[in-house]
Amino acid sequence: MGGWARGSRAVLRGIALLSGRAFHAPAGAPAGAMAAGARWTSRGMFGGGAHCRRGFAATAPAAADDDDSDENNVRNFAIIAHVDHGKTTLLDTLMRQANQDVSTERLMDNRDLERERGITISSKYTSFDYKGTTFNAVDTPGHADFGGEVERVLDMVDGCLLLVDCIEGPMAQTKFVLGKALRKGLRPIVVLNKVDRPAVTERGCAEVESKLFDLFAAMGACDEQLDFAVVYASARAGVCSDDLAAARELCRLRESTGGAGDMSALLDALRERTPPPPGSRADPFRLLVSMIEHDPFVGRLVTGRVASGEVKVGDRVKALTAAAAAGGGDGAVSGTPGAAKETGRVTKLFTSRGGVRHPLDVAAAGDIVSVAGLSGATVTDTVCDLAVTEPLPATPIDPPTLRMTFGVNDSSLGGREGKSLTGRQIWDRLVAEAETNVALRVLQCADGGGDRFEVQGRGELHLGVLIETMRREKFELSISPPAVLFRHCETTGRRLEPIEELTCEVEETHSGGVIEAVVQRKGEMTDMAIGAGEGGRTRMTFTCPSRGLIGFRQVFINETRGTGTLTRAFHGYEPHRGPTDRVRKGAIVSVATGVTTSYALGQLEARGTLFVGPKTEVYEGMIIGEHSREETIEVNPCKEKKLTNMRASGAEEQVRLTPPRLMSLEEAIGYVQADELIEVTPTAIRLRKAELNSSMRKSNARKAAKSAD
Numbered sequence: 001m002g003g004w005a006r007g008s009r010a011v012l013r014g015i016a017l018l019s020g021r022a023f024h025a026p027a028g029a030p031a032g033a034m035a036a037g038a039r040w041t042s043r044g045m046f047g048g049g050a051h052c053r054r055g056f057a058a059t060a061p062a063a064a065d066d067d068d069s070d071e072n073n074v075r076n077f078a079i080i081a082h083v084d085h086g087k088t089t090l091l092d093t094l095m096r097q098a099n100q101d102v103s104t105e106r107l108m109d110n111r112d113l114e115r116e117r118g119i120t121i122s123s124k125y126t127s128f129d130y131k132g133t134t135f136n137a138v139d140t141p142g143h144a145d146f147g148g149e150v151e152r153v154l155d156m157v158d159g160c161l162l163l164v165d166c167i168e169g170p171m172a173q174t175k176f177v178l179g180k181a182l183r184k185g186l187r188p189i190v191v192l193n194k195v196d197r198p199a200v201t202e203r204g205c206a207e208v209e210s211k212l213f214d215l216f217a218a219m220g221a222c223d224e225q226l227d228f229a230v231v232y233a234s235a236r237a238g239v240c241s242d243d244l245a246a247a248r249e250l251c252r253l254r255e256s257t258g259g260a261g262d263m264s265a266l267l268d269a270l271r272e273r274t275p276p277p278p279g280s281r282a283d284p285f286r287l288l289v290s291m292i293e294h295d296p297f298v299g300r301l302v303t304g305r306v307a308s309g310e311v312k313v314g315d316r317v318k319a320l321t322a323a324a325a326a327g328g329g330d331g332a333v334s335g336t337p338g339a340a341k342e343t344g345r346v347t348k349l350f351t352s353r354g355g356v357r358h359p360l361d362v363a364a365a366g367d368i369v370s371v372a373g374l375s376g377a378t379v380t381d382t383v384c385d386l387a388v389t390e391p392l393p394a395t396p397i398d399p400p401t402l403r404m405t406f407g408v409n410d411s412s413l414g415g416r417e418g419k420s421l422t423g424r425q426i427w428d429r430l431v432a433e434a435e436t437n438v439a440l441r442v443l444q445c446a447d448g449g450g451d452r453f454e455v456q457g458r459g460e461l462h463l464g465v466l467i468e469t470m471r472r473e474k475f476e477l478s479i480s481p482p483a484v485l486f487r488h489c490e491t492t493g494r495r496l497e498p499i500e501e502l503t504c505e506v507e508e509t510h511s512g513g514v515i516e517a518v519v520q521r522k523g524e525m526t527d528m529a530i531g532a533g534e535g536g537r538t539r540m541t542f543t544c545p546s547r548g549l550i551g552f553r554q555v556f557i558n559e560t561r562g563t564g565t566l567t568r569a570f571h572g573y574e575p576h577r578g579p580t581d582r583v584r585k586g587a588i589v590s591v592a593t594g595v596t597t598s599y600a601l602g603q604l605e606a607r608g609t610l611f612v613g614p615k616t617e618v619y620e621g622m623i624i625g626e627h628s629r630e631e632t633i634e635v636n637p638c639k640e641k642k643l644t645n646m647r648a649s650g651a652e653e654q655v656r657l658t659p660p661r662l663m664s665l666e667e668a669i670g671y672v673q674a675d676e677l678i679e680v681t682p683t684a685i686r687l688r689k690a691e692l693n694s695s696m697r698k699s700n701a702r703k704a705a706k707s708a709d
Helices: 006-019 086-098 111-115 145-155 172-183 202-218 244-257 266-272 425-434 459-470 510-519 551-559 598-607 664-672 693-706
Strands: 073-080 124-131 133-139 159-165 188-193 229-234 240-241 286-295 299-308 311-312 314-321 340-346 348-353 356-360 363-364 368-372 384-387 402-407 441-444 452-459 477-479 495-506 526-528 538-547 565-573 587-590 607-612 624-627 633-635 676-680 684-689
Touching: 006 538, 073 086, 073 172, 073 266, 086 133, 086 159, 086 266, 086 551, 133 172, 133 266, 133 676, 145 172, 145 299, 145 587, 159 266, 172 188, 172 202, 188 202, 188 266, 188 551, 229 244, 229 266, 240 266, 240 510, 244 459, 266 363, 266 565, 286 425, 286 526, 299 348, 314 452, 363 598, 384 551, 402 425, 402 459, 402 664, 425 459, 452 459, 459 477, 495 510, 495 551, 510 526, 510 538, 510 551, 510 624, 551 664, 598 607, 598 624, 598 633, 664 676
Parallel strands: 073 133, 073 159, 124 348, 159 188, 188 229, 587 633
Antiparallel strands: 124 133, 229 240, 286 299, 286 384, 299 368, 311 363, 314 340, 314 384, 348 356, 348 368, 402 452, 402 477, 441 452, 477 676, 495 538, 495 565, 526 538, 587 624, 607 624, 624 684, 676 684
16 A cells, blocks of 8 residues: 555554544655645544544645646546535536636536436536636536446546535445546545535534545555545535635635635645646647537537647648447447548637637647537547547447337327427437437337337436437437346356446335335345434435336335435446336226316226326327226226216216326336337327227237247
């Protein structure tokens, strides 16, 4: 462990635990274990070890003597955080601290879906200057479904900020991105955010830091990565410090006086601990493409970090296909490695400042820029000088785990609400999406006749965002239920399936129902801690097949009455765990086409839960509700009351209907079964049978039963 053995570190932590005193590393101690001035203190027994506190005195010396060289005045870093831990707010605050104009609030969440859902979907970057140093900040999605964004953008940075809620601690999605950053050798700076909350205590922060240390060690962090700096911050208040008490005092002063914030401690730590980018301006120009963008005026833009050399507007460059993937992944690299894809001239160079593109005349090694002038270069390609023959190595992208079939909407109501209806339009849109979204695969279905396409992605959320985006672009689609993509072990030949880590925080009274629901889906509990969650809630951790978690979120909400929190992260591939128990009841299917009536729906309410209300257009084969039993029933929701001249007691009673259950897109994706489809239009989401005709469905069922025998 560098110059200090791991045993020495354990001894120091044990001594500090017993005495409660601070210890300083001996003079000359290597930075890999504990640099000169590091302090080890104990505030109690947390997570099997003492609390390790590192001030900025514990940081290693600056990566290089601060000589005024322009090559050393660039710092590229990524921000890693769990959903709702304050990542976007922190970046806005850092840019304001650097006197950078911010074009809008929540700058990095600039898509409508990102703002509505409160999550980061696509990676973005922005630049700002502070004390003569240019910082290029790269935002990373926190959800494992968008891991394809994470894998490629980490190639552009040399350091990272790990943003953690000082009460919740590291969560599942934090671990996913952090693991990839540690494997790339990045040295994180830990930011404990939201220290202005009343429930924050020194003891609680100590527990979180101890958990982080243990997490780093469990992930195989090297000696330098274990020696992480800790900053206490409140991104909302715009203050930070390397001391918790000082940070809380700054929050109090900011709230009482309304003065300006101060994030200089964090910016100084970034400058000191993040190494300058490698590469020299004297070498030939090379840039690894990490993102693809489109500009309405200049066309296609390829974005990445300049690995070496310089590039100016007007220079002639070429694009080389990616080097063969190594070290895992699926190796999804097409073409001969090193083959020239195209040659062109740089027409524009851009950087991003405050969410707005700024033109450049020249870009040098270390800069993150967007280049216009190439029409065929894509992610993982190398844009370089004409004299370069070797492409830069490309990080392999983890393969998809889920697939769905997109097709033309052929229902009775198809074509009434959307504008893009044909198979050709859907195919062109999917191909354009796959070009920029490297974790997405699009294939033609062999039996689809050009109207059905298989789309493979990283999870429900990944594909759900694509469907919602196309819906807002006036597309009409029919979507099949998601299906898991299995693998086979190369040595044993056993079938493997994707497994996810599920972390739940629930009230103790709801824990039994949640455990039962997960076990029905072949989940296995790995940890349970009563009172470990926020507000004394029970925190439970499971490993569960991805196929079992399809549609689980709504079940979880129902079991916890909306009070629980649920996070998921990809865990790995494991042997198939067998069939899951039946978790859905039968459907109520319409056999008539027309408009629903209150009279008919009133008679159907006792049979189950309805998805439609009165005066709603329905068609044959449309699913209008969920049956209270396991079998599917066919009904006529358009039946009208017979009019006669006879009067009877109770005949004129008014029908009072329960409001229908309206499904969101995510709920519908998790609800449908193998013989059903989701009809997606700009104004409605409907469920239907894949075969609309009742007689044909019965005939197909008899044939399937006969072939099974």
